[in-house]
Amino acid sequence: MGETVLTYHQVMTADLSYLENAAEQWKEAAKKFSDVQKVYQERVKSVGEDGSWTGDANLVAVDSMDITDKQFTAAQTEAKAIASLLTDAHRQFVELRGKVKSAVAEAVKAGMMVSDAGIARYDFSKAGASEANAARHDPDLHRTEQSWTEHIAAAVKAVDDADQGVKLALKEAVRDTNPFDGAVNGFNGEAEGDIEKVEAKAAQDLATRLNSGDRLSGKELAEFQRLFRDNEHDKAFSQTFLDGLGPKGVIQLNNKFHSLGKGEDKTEFTALQEGVATSIATATRTPSDPFYTKWREGLRKVGDENFDKELNPLTGYQSFVDLMTHGKNYGKQFLTDIGDDIIAVEQKDDFGTGRWKQLNAGHRDFTGDPLDTLLGIMGKQPDVATSFLDPGADGQNGRLKYLLQDRDWPSWETATGYGSLSQDAPGNRLGLGAALEAAATGAVPGTEHPLGGHTEGEARVMHDTVKLLNKDWHGDEMPANLRSSLGHMLMDYTSDTHEILSRTNENYKVNADGDGVWNDGGTVRMAVSPEELSRIMRGVSEDPAAYAGMYAAERQYAAQTLAGTDFKHPNDRTAAINAASSTFGFYDGVSSDILFDKRDKAVQWASDVRTAAFIIPGFALNFVPSTPAAVPILGDAAQSILYAGMYEWGKDHVAQASASAAQDNMKAFDVGQRQVDALVVGWSKEHGEAADSGLTRTLVGSGQERHDSARREALQALGRPGF
Numbered sequence: 001m002g003e004t005v006l007t008y009h010q011v012m013t014a015d016l017s018y019l020e021n022a023a024e025q026w027k028e029a030a031k032k033f034s035d036v037q038k039v040y041q042e043r044v045k046s047v048g049e050d051g052s053w054t055g056d057a058n059l060v061a062v063d064s065m066d067i068t069d070k071q072f073t074a075a076q077t078e079a080k081a082i083a084s085l086l087t088d089a090h091r092q093f094v095e096l097r098g099k100v101k102s103a104v105a106e107a108v109k110a111g112m113m114v115s116d117a118g119i120a121r122y123d124f125s126k127a128g129a130s131e132a133n134a135a136r137h138d139p140d141l142h143r144t145e146q147s148w149t150e151h152i153a154a155a156v157k158a159v160d161d162a163d164q165g166v167k168l169a170l171k172e173a174v175r176d177t178n179p180f181d182g183a184v185n186g187f188n189g190e191a192e193g194d195i196e197k198v199e200a201k202a203a204q205d206l207a208t209r210l211n212s213g214d215r216l217s218g219k220e221l222a223e224f225q226r227l228f229r230d231n232e233h234d235k236a237f238s239q240t241f242l243d244g245l246g247p248k249g250v251i252q253l254n255n256k257f258h259s260l261g262k263g264e265d266k267t268e269f270t271a272l273q274e275g276v277a278t279s280i281a282t283a284t285r286t287p288s289d290p291f292y293t294k295w296r297e298g299l300r301k302v303g304d305e306n307f308d309k310e311l312n313p314l315t316g317y318q319s320f321v322d323l324m325t326h327g328k329n330y331g332k333q334f335l336t337d338i339g340d341d342i343i344a345v346e347q348k349d350d351f352g353t354g355r356w357k358q359l360n361a362g363h364r365d366f367t368g369d370p371l372d373t374l375l376g377i378m379g380k381q382p383d384v385a386t387s388f389l390d391p392g393a394d395g396q397n398g399r400l401k402y403l404l405q406d407r408d409w410p411s412w413e414t415a416t417g418y419g420s421l422s423q424d425a426p427g428n429r430l431g432l433g434a435a436l437e438a439a440a441t442g443a444v445p446g447t448e449h450p451l452g453g454h455t456e457g458e459a460r461v462m463h464d465t466v467k468l469l470n471k472d473w474h475g476d477e478m479p480a481n482l483r484s485s486l487g488h489m490l491m492d493y494t495s496d497t498h499e500i501l502s503r504t505n506e507n508y509k510v511n512a513d514g515d516g517v518w519n520d521g522g523t524v525r526m527a528v529s530p531e532e533l534s535r536i537m538r539g540v541s542e543d544p545a546a547y548a549g550m551y552a553a554e555r556q557y558a559a560q561t562l563a564g565t566d567f568k569h570p571n572d573r574t575a576a577i578n579a580a581s582s583t584f585g586f587y588d589g590v591s592s593d594i595l596f597d598k599r600d601k602a603v604q605w606a607s608d609v610r611t612a613a614f615i616i617p618g619f620a621l622n623f624v625p626s627t628p629a630a631v632p633i634l635g636d637a638a639q640s641i642l643y644a645g646m647y648e649w650g651k652d653h654v655a656q657a658s659a660s661a662a663q664d665n666m667k668a669f670d671v672g673q674r675q676v677d678a679l680v681v682g683w684s685k686e687h688g689e690a691a692d693s694g695l696t697r698t699l700v701g702s703g704q705e706r707h708d709s710a711r712r713e714a715l716q717a718l719g720r721p722g723f
Contacts, residue, residue: 006160008118008152011100016093023086030079037072045069067182074181074189081173084193089166092195096162100155107148111135118156120148161230164223169198196231200240203227207245210260211252221268228275238283239291247298248305250276251316254323255307258365270326277327284334296337304345304355314363315355317342321370324377332384335377339388342371343402356410358425369410372431375403379434379445386439390457391464400461403432404468433485436465441492445485451553452495453624459517459526462493466528466536475535476718483539487546490537491553495623496526498557500533501586501710502579530586530710531717537590538718544608547590551609552616554583556642557623559679563638567687574702577680581703582710584672589714591671595657596720606657610650641682649675673707 045065047053053061104114111131113123122141124132135141173191176183192198206216206224216224231237242250254273261269284292299320308314321338324330346353358368367373378385389400409429411422434445440462443449454462465486469475478486490497499505507520508527517526541547558580565576595602652671677700684696715721 006156006163008100008156009116011097011156011159012116014093014097016090016097019086019090019093023083023090026079026083026086030076030083033072033075033079037069037076040072041069063182070181070189071183071186074183074187077189078173078187078191081188081191081193082170085166085169085173085195088193088195089162092162092166093159096155096159100152100159103152103155107152110148112145112148114148114152118149118152120145120152158230161226164226165195165199165230168202169195172198172201194236196234196237197240199227199231200237200244203237203241204244207241207249207253210256211249221272225268225271225275228272228279232275232278233282235282235285238279239289241279242283242295243291247295247316247320248302250280250323251302251307251319254319255314257323258363273323273326277323277325280324281327281330281334285331287331287333287337292334296341299338300341303341308363311359312363313355313357313359314366315370317345317370318356318363318366318368321373321377322367325367325373328380330377330381330384332381332387335374335381335384336388339371339374339378339399342374343399346371346407353408353410357413358410359413368412368425369428369431372409372427372429374431375435376431379431379438382438382442382444385435386442386455386457386461389435389439389461391460393456393460400464401468404465405471427481429479429481433482436461436482437485437488440465440489443492445488450622450624451492454493454524454526456517456519456524459524462489463517463526463528465489466532469539470532470535473535475532476538478536478539480542483543483546486536487540487543487549490540491549491621493526494550494553494557497533498554498561498579498583499525500527501530501583503530503582503710504575504579530713534586534590534714534717537586538593541590541594544605545612545615547594548609548612549616551587552613553621554587555675555679556621556638558583558676559642559682560623560638562641562679562683563686567683573699577676577699577703578706580676580679581673581707584676585707585710586714588670588672588707589711589718591653592711593715593718593720602657603654606654610653613650637686640686641679649678670707670711672711673701673704676703676707677701 045068048058048062048065107114107120108123111123111127112120113125114120122135122145124135127135138144169192173188173193175188176186177188177190178186181189192201203224206220206227210216227237245253253276257269257273261273284295286292299316303315303317303320305316306313307316307319321342345355353369353371356369356371358364375385378388389397389403391397391400410425412425413422437445440454440458441449442454442458466475469478469482469486496508499508503509507518507525515527515529517524519525537547537550540550561580562576566572591606594605598605649671652674656671680699680702681691681696684693684699685691689696
């Protein structure tokens, strides 16, 4: 293919069969070189070696004959390598052109027509009159067309990247790599027949130059990026490249990326970081590979090594995990092993996590705490996070306990005129929070998913997180950077927390059987005591948005529970109202405690909660069905019940916060019960009862006693027995 950038037309019209034909001819050439070598050895070289020819001429000739014989061998190696490269090229081009064709088919299916230049335009000829008219008046039509054109161009670019790789490999295959073999511009006896390995060697050479202090030209940087882009998922390329540099060389390379990637050059070097990180993910996906064992052992040796000055330390693990943040989809075993190796380093001596501390502003553009950063990476792969943190049915996995209770988290230290000032690193535990959330919910933090529906491993992470954070009843003092994540986790476990706080479900009452995780006919349940849960909720609720999220989830779950209850059955009706009243009583107890503590800032907190509550999509918090036959969405009846009273709740929350702050007591805080009453009114209306009917008025407030006792229980758990 051509030396310049390939066009769409060239990619679509090139006759790839020439590559197959050429490969066969090179295989035949290798065979012919072998045949000629045999004749040469039998009829020429043998004359110089059988003793029948002696003298000075023989001495000169023998050396020349040996060089020629070795050239025949080298010629075979070169010919076979070229044949292999052409066969590989044919395979790649067929596959990549297939992706171009698929991109075109997708565009056509979306209503586009594609020109010979690969330009997508809306195909008015295949559209109906109304569709065509709508398209002509669509202000985003050009943007849509451009998007499809770029999609096709990206597929063409991948072919061009591969083409450049083939050209590089063919060029290297015919280069005489041994200047001391006696042949000038001879055959390449070390020719490589694997395109990816040739490209890996080229990438390794560029990396080595960077590490040695060389500056790469713009053309070389572009080629460096292309090499990674063209081979991002190729194991041979990745392992060859990484094995050539070794863990120490890779760490040094990332340090170079940081030092050189400033200003306008940052994008260029960030792309290279992404390329190397992707290679790490690709190369380490198979733990049974000999490469994996060698790489892990090499990383262990340099992970604790300081790559900078003593007064500005930068360890190997800090740089390596920083590099990993630019990649994704790492193997479960690799992430687990790196995590365990970092923990082992922290536990091997008294220096502990002090080795990760950042001094005098340190390397703030790097990730300071490699373990927390690694946990953040796990947070994007929930199955890995769950596996890593799950205590196990036997409770033998101690990683969760180490992270939540035993670990001494690293600090920032700054020299001042009065000595050294040490402070908790602002980002501490953000990675842990992401990993906890992913591990307990089975979903990537920030992604929409139905709440609930957990595995036993996920539920064990949730259960033990509550227990560990609430050690010595200090759950309300949890680190600030965990509040948001714990709030999301509790939202995901609303079906459990509702039962815990309702105090009516015997299975959830804490005893020998109820405190823990169990499988209930295919549904996994999790239980802790209401007192423990109150402490954790109190700690989470220092974040108004986290409190609002939990409250919104509970409100919706309560509405769904009411909607699924037989309204005509008095006992069931009463039980459902009492359960909701009790649950919201605990929420009011938590709110009361917060408002009492904040006092002057109580109204601001309540206002922030109200604002956050209205940002949460009203009907987006769907729950996994409690039984296989149930529908995992918010039904019309529940929506109608839920609609009632939300606006009033926001106003009430702020109004009671204001009143409580002025009175300096929380005894009258009963927003939650009024919220239950609003839900009950909506429930009654769904069953044909007017808001002021006798039955509705009887039901409204019927759970007040349960609400009050729950509120008192929450306040007692929070250390306020007088309320």
